[in-house]
Amino acid sequence: AQRVTQPEKLLSVFKGAPVELKCNYSYSGSPELFWYVQYSRQRLQLLLRHISRESIKGFTADLNKGETSFHLKKPFAQEEDSAMYYCALRATNTGNQFYFGTGTSLTVIP
Amino acid sequence: KAGVTQTPRYLIKTRGQQVTLSCSPISGHRSVSWYQQTPGQGLQFLFEYFSETQRNKGNFPGRFSGRQFSNSRSEMNVSTLELGDSALYLCASSLAGTNTEAFFGQGTRLTVV
Numbered sequence: 001a002q003r004v005t006q007p008e009k010l011l012s013v014f015k016g017a018p019v020e021l022k023c024n025y026s027y028s029g030s031p032e033l034f035w036y037v038q039y040s041r042q043r044l045q046l047l048l049r050h051i052s053r054e055s056i057k058g059f060t061a062d063l064n065k066g067e068t069s070f071h072l073k074k075p076f077a078q079e080e081d082s083a084m085y086y087c088a089l090r091a092t093n094t095g096n097q098f099y100f101g102t103g104t105s106l107t108v109i110p
Numbered sequence: 111k112a113g114v115t116q117t118p119r120y121l122i123k124t125r126g127q128q129v130t131l132s133c134s135p136i137s138g139h140r141s142v143s144w145y146q147q148t149p150g151q152g153l154q155f156l157f158e159y160f161s162e163t164q165r166n167k168g169n170f171p172g173r174f175s176g177r178q179f180s181n182s183r184s185e186m187n188v189s190t191l192e193l194g195d196s197a198l199y200l201c202a203s204s205l206a207g208t209n210t211e212a213f214f215g216q217g218t219r220l221t222v223v
Contacts, residue, residue, distance in 0.1 A: 034211070044200065044214040086153065096141040096204055097166045098212055102152035
């Protein structure tokens with residue numbers, strides 16, 4: 001069965017420190033993985049997707065199929081990074097359904 | 111290009127009532143999905159509609175239903191409301207195809223009293 005696990009509900013780091021938000025998944029097919037972010041009082045929005053292999057706002061995420069992980073990383077956290085982060089897997093074999101993790105609330109301490 | 115629009119933004123209902131939520135997807139998007147967001151459970155998938163057909167359904171009771179119209183607009187209905195149905199209901203639209211992004215609406219905050 002498809003599942004996305006984000007083990008940390010809350011994560012606090014100091015400004016300028018590295019940050020890593022963990023995401024593990026289980027999926028029998030070829031996964032499509034995404035990170036979504038929800039800033040305070042804003043709608044959920046896409047941060048990045050694994051297929052693009054891009055860096056957005058300094059964040060990167062590498063798909064590790066061996067460890068079934070898609071951790072989100074940023075070398076130097078900024079205060080504006082404080083938000084709720086959701087890892088999501090798109091189940092391509094069943095239409096357009098996204099499976100979301102329970103989210104990690106990131107707080108960057110000034 | 112207008113984003114995903116959900117109406118109403120806020121709703122207060124009493125137990126036992128029913129409610130209908132509306133979602134207008136981004137123009138050209140034929141896939142519309144609904145999610146329930148609660149602090150403890152995160153985002154839980156309700157169902158997905160594509161070209162007026164329900165393509166996927168999550169693990170929710172039959173009180174939760176939906177439909178999609180020919181213009182891709184979608185409605186979600188919850189009957190016999192329970193206190194536990196209080197949540198933020200999010201609608202997302204996307205194009206068909208691989209690695210397509212889901213665009214989310216602002217949500218409808220439903221409070222059942």
